[in-house]
Amino acid sequence: MPSDGRAPRIDEPTPPEPDPDHRITSLANRVRDALTALPIHFQSPTVMEGLDATDLFALNTVLGATIEVQVVEALNRMREVWDPEGEWPLHEFVRQAQTFPDVLLRRRSTQGIDDVAMGIELKGWYLLAKEAVPSFRYTVTPMACSQWDLLVVVPWCLSNVVSGKPRVLGPGIWSARYAAEYRNYWWQNIRHARSDMTIRIPAGVEPYSGRDHTVDEPVSDSGRNFGRIARIGIMDDWIDDAIRRPLAGIPARDWTAFLRKHTDDSDPETVWSILSAEAVEVLAGGSAARTEEVLSTLRRLTSLLDAD
CATH class of the missing domain: 1.10.287 (Helix Hairpins)
Structure with a gap:
């Protein structure tokens, strides 16, 4: 890395390949299985009624954080999926605010020291949001991600489209480190821009270090587009599949177009x-x-x- 902390041009990244015999690799694979099964196990006591149609676009703001909490609760109820042999009896999924990653699978010792197995950057995506794609920004630096950490996007909607309980659909799951690396690669090598494509990389970052500054920062980003992960290509197929899913017999993308119009x-x-x-x-x-x-x-x- 250059001495000024700026990222050099990089080759196209590939997803990490953890040692298949490592115990966390097996755990992470089972966590992926649990995440895939979320639509079956997700439960929400929340019931939404009496909404004006034009208020539906705002549901992600109203319920987004609640949905993410309920996803974490569902994962903890699914222990038999991700820990069938009882190898991680004291670990549980917990949310943490304003720190990467959003969710840790950790064990808290009597001394208050965390034993973290892996992390999940968890984002809810309301399928009828006006943008029609996940709109969050993902700016964490790659070195803050372990090779097992995941970026997970959970699409959700109301059971009766315009009312009812939230229900989730099959999530998108990517390596958190790969997503961060590819974001930087895309910023510097694929997008067409005349501005400075340099990215400032924080030094000395490690996974779960608790540091405040763990994000990459572009030198030039007047449109605040850095980190809009849905625009860089790695989610395209999954997003297209998600918005084609029928809600009350009509594809989600058509509901969105109708509400927007x-x-x-x-x-x-x-x-x-x-x-x-x-x-x-x-x-x-x-x-x-x-x-x-x-x-x-x-x-x-x-x-x-x-x-x-």
């Missing part, structure tokens, strides 16, 4: 006529009951647009 001033009957016709066309060949269920949900949504 129609404001409080839109005429609900016009909206209903257009959308119901599109829904009938999309659902052609399906059961009458399913079509009626979708149309009922759409009618409810358009009535919310006309709510006082």
Whole structure:
């Protein structure tokens, strides 16, 4: 690294390959299995009712942190998945605020010293958010990530689209270190920019060190785009799959487009006529009951647009 702390140009990174015989490697693989099974085990007591349709975009702000807490609770209930042999009896998943990573799998000793097995940078993504992609910034420096740490994005929605309990879908899972390395590689080698592409790298950072300054900082970033991990390519296939998933029979991306297009001033009957016709066309060949269920949900949504 240059003496001024700036990152040199790097070759395209690849995901780390931990020793397959290491006990944490086996643990991390089982944690990945548990994360994949989240949709089955996730539970939320929260019930959302009476929302105006145009308020749906704000749900990630209202419920995002709660969803992340409930994901951690679900992981702790799934101990039989990630610790079937009881090798980690005193470890549990805990959240930590304002520090990377968001979640630690740790054991607290009687002396108050943490024994950390691995970490998860956990982000919830409300599928009907206006951006239509995860919008968080991921700026942690690669050396703050162990080879087992994960970046996990959990998409969620309401059980009845516009109301009900939160439910989660299959999460996206990436190596936290690889995501940070690829972000820097993309910033310096792939994006097309005339500005200075140098990145300032903090020195002396290690995983779980508790240091305040563990982020990489671009020299030039007037648009504050550094760290927008959904834009660099590694999530593209997963995001595309997520927004294609049907909610009440209609792909999530179409719900988002509908909500983004129609404001409080839109005429609900016009909206209903257009959308119901599109829904009938999309659902052609399906059961009458399913079509009626979708149309009922759409009618409810358009009535919310006309709510006082």
